[in-house]
Amino acid sequence: MRRSGRAAAASRAAILLALSMAAVFTLFPIYMALLNSVKTEGEMLTNVLSWPSRLELLNYADAYEKIDFPQSFKNTIVVTVIGVAGIVLFASLAGYKMSRTPGRLSGALFGLFALSSLIPFHSIMISLVRIAKGLHLQGTTYGLALVYIGLGVALAVVLYHGFVKSIPRELDEAAVIDGCGELRLFSSVIFPLLLPISATVAILNALWMWNDFLLPLLMLTDSDYYTLLIATNMLFGEYNNDWSAILASLVLTMLPVVAAYLLLQKYILSGIAEGAIKG
Amino acid sequence: MTRGAKRTAVLLAFVLPALLFYLVCTIAPAFGGFWYSLTDWNGLNREYEWVGVSNYVEALRDDPYFLDSILFTLKYVMFMVVLQNVAALGLAVLVESRRRSKALFRTIFFMPNMLSMIVGGFMWMFIFTKALPFFAERTGFGWLDRSWIGDPTLSFYSILMLSLWGGVGYIMVIYIAGLQGVPAHLKEAAAIDGANAWQIVRHVTLPMISPAMTIGVFLTLSSSFKVFDAVYALTGGGPGRSTQVIAINIMEEAFRFQQRYGYASAKAMILFLIVLLVTLIQLRVMKRREVEA
Numbered sequence: 001m002r003r004s005g006r007a008a009a010a011s012r013a014a015i016l017l018a019l020s021m022a023a024v025f026t027l028f029p030i031y032m033a034l035l036n037s038v039k040t041e042g043e044m045l046t047n048v049l050s051w052p053s054r055l056e057l058l059n060y061a062d063a064y065e066k067i068d069f070p071q072s073f074k075n076t077i078v079v080t081v082i083g084v085a086g087i088v089l090f091a092s093l094a095g096y097k098m099s100r101t102p103g104r105l106s107g108a109l110f111g112l113f114a115l116s117s118l119i120p121f122h123s124i125m126i127s128l129v130r131i132a133k134g135l136h137l138q139g140t141t142y143g144l145a146l147v148y149i150g151l152g153v154a155l156a157v158v159l160y161h162g163f164v165k166s167i168p169r170e171l172d173e174a175a176v177i178d179g180c181g182e183l184r185l186f187s188s189v190i191f192p193l194l195l196p197i198s199a200t201v202a203i204l205n206a207l208w209m210w211n212d213f214l215l216p217l218l219m220l221t222d223s224d225y226y227t228l229l230i231a232t233n234m235l236f237g238e239y240n241n242d243w244s245a246i247l248a249s250l251v252l253t254m255l256p257v258v259a260a261y262l263l264l265q266k267y268i269l270s271g272i273a274e275g276a277i278k279g
Numbered sequence: 280m281t282r283g284a285k286r287t288a289v290l291l292a293f294v295l296p297a298l299l300f301y302l303v304c305t306i307a308p309a310f311g312g313f314w315y316s317l318t319d320w321n322g323l324n325r326e327y328e329w330v331g332v333s334n335y336v337e338a339l340r341d342d343p344y345f346l347d348s349i350l351f352t353l354k355y356v357m358f359m360v361v362l363q364n365v366a367a368l369g370l371a372v373l374v375e376s377r378r379r380s381k382a383l384f385r386t387i388f389f390m391p392n393m394l395s396m397i398v399g400g401f402m403w404m405f406i407f408t409k410a411l412p413f414f415a416e417r418t419g420f421g422w423l424d425r426s427w428i429g430d431p432t433l434s435f436y437s438i439l440m441l442s443l444w445g446g447v448g449y450i451m452v453i454y455i456a457g458l459q460g461v462p463a464h465l466k467e468a469a470a471i472d473g474a475n476a477w478q479i480v481r482h483v484t485l486p487m488i489s490p491a492m493t494i495g496v497f498l499t500l501s502s503s504f505k506v507f508d509a510v511y512a513l514t515g516g517g518p519g520r521s522t523q524v525i526a527i528n529i530m531e532e533a534f535r536f537q538q539r540y541g542y543a544s545a546k547a548m549i550l551f552l553i554v555l556l557v558t559l560i561q562l563r564v565m566k567r568r569e570v571e572a
């Protein structure tokens with residue numbers, strides 16, 4: 001008994017050691033970026049591991065200016081907010097009604113939306129950019145947000161469609177008897193009940209839009225409309241050895257996401273798992 | 280209006296906004312891409328000619344760069360599917376065995392998935408080009424001071440490293456969900472029947488999480504075939520074309536050098552067919568095994 005107790009303790013210690021090493025490995029690049037973003041260039045070059053002798057915030061001032069942080073931050077927020085709001089609104093309307101309406105038309109529409117998971121972005125990006133140009137959506141933050149709605153709405157429809165099945169139909173019927181119209185029924189009875197799936201849809205899409213690179217790279221041509229990621233990429237292209245400014249701008253780009261993650265991780269992790277399994 | 284007609288009208292009214300956006304931004308470009316792939320359009324001229332399947336023939340027969348990019352992507356996909364799923368399952372099992380530190384480790388391992396691979400790629404670039412040479416000098420481990428980005432062979436491993444760092448946490452979360460779904464009484468029953476820890480894993484846990492494995496392999500497959508950000512940030516497809524994955528080859532064809540839209544569209548269709556075929560086979564094979572289990 002004693003022997004197996006000791007063996008169990010040893011194996012627990014080995015597991016803890018393995019996990020800790022993996023954790024250090026995972027956090028190391030982020031730690032390196034943070035640490036060296038507050039050192040002078042000279043200090044960084046002599047010792048990447050050393051603690052900064054003093055906080056060098058000039059790197060941040062430099063990066064702030066070079067990526068035009070207020071503008072590119074605002075652009076990223078605008079794209080994400082409009083994109084997410086559009087997807088949540090349109091997908092919940094469509095997913096709810098299709099789920100509640102039996103029949104061939106409804107089934108065919110659902111099939112069309114479900115098809116989206118088969119279509120990889122790379123296969124459509126070339127003509128998507130042409131279409132966006134034709135509709136004057138290329139080149140602006142709003143245009144980019146609208147394209148995100150068109151790219152993300154179908155998966156969200158599928159998620160809402162599945163979730164609505166768990167809401168009892170009696171609720172709809174009771175509301176109709178009380179004299180609720182279609183839109184009223186949706187906005188005051190159904191939509192609030194969709195909150196859990198709306199949270200999942202919002203999280204998945206906000207993360208995607210915040211971190212997506214290829215679409216804004218193709219869509220945005222004018223630096224006034226750059227998102228944080230595109231601005232950082234341009235900074236890297238222009239000054240690819242100015243690591244002080246690059247690391248500071250990486251920190252500025254990831255800070256909002258990491259903060260949101262630490263605050264909302266419970267919802268984020270369950271949303272991710274759910275999105276992966278159902279989508 | 281009859282009741283049926285009214286119902287249809289209401290359905291369409293609710294579906295229309297979503298449908299419109301979806302048709303314009305996904306379905307139309309899908310058809311458009313297929314149409315362009317049969318033409319010689321260069322993206323600029325108004326006029327272009329219909330060339331049938333000659334773009335496909337050229338891509339698969341006369342374009343060594345494209346064929347190399349397919350082979351390189353296949354190699355990357357194979358490494359990723361094995362390494363990422365083994366690492367994710369391993370981490371999931373270890374994390375689940377902890378009681379109080381479970382949440383902490385899960386939070387840490389998932390963290391890179393919150394960041395763009397472009398951000399992660401630049402951070403790793405710093406590690407490869409600035410930190411590792413420094414460690415090599417300090418520790419005397421000269422082998423650390425290699426050209427991790429600039430060497431054609433090593434850059435493959437650097438890209439793998441970055442991809443695993445950025446992707447493993449996501450798959451781990453799926454395996455954790457799978458592990459949590461294994462009923463405790465099954466494991467207890469097996470233990471009472473005299474099964475040891477390994478036998479329980481082999482005959483109870485693994486079969487019970489086979490649906491999670493199907494998803495984990497599927498997600499790794501489909502994202503690895505389409506990999507772009509990680510390669511773009513770290514090597515840009517270089518040195519030379521040694522790390523040029525399919526997505527980078529298509530991008531260069533369409534937007535960088537030649538602006539051969541029609542030809543690039545044909546390559547994009549080929550990528551689509553490869554992903555579709557491989558994932559359909561994978562789902563079929565793995566779903567069948569799920570039933571057996």
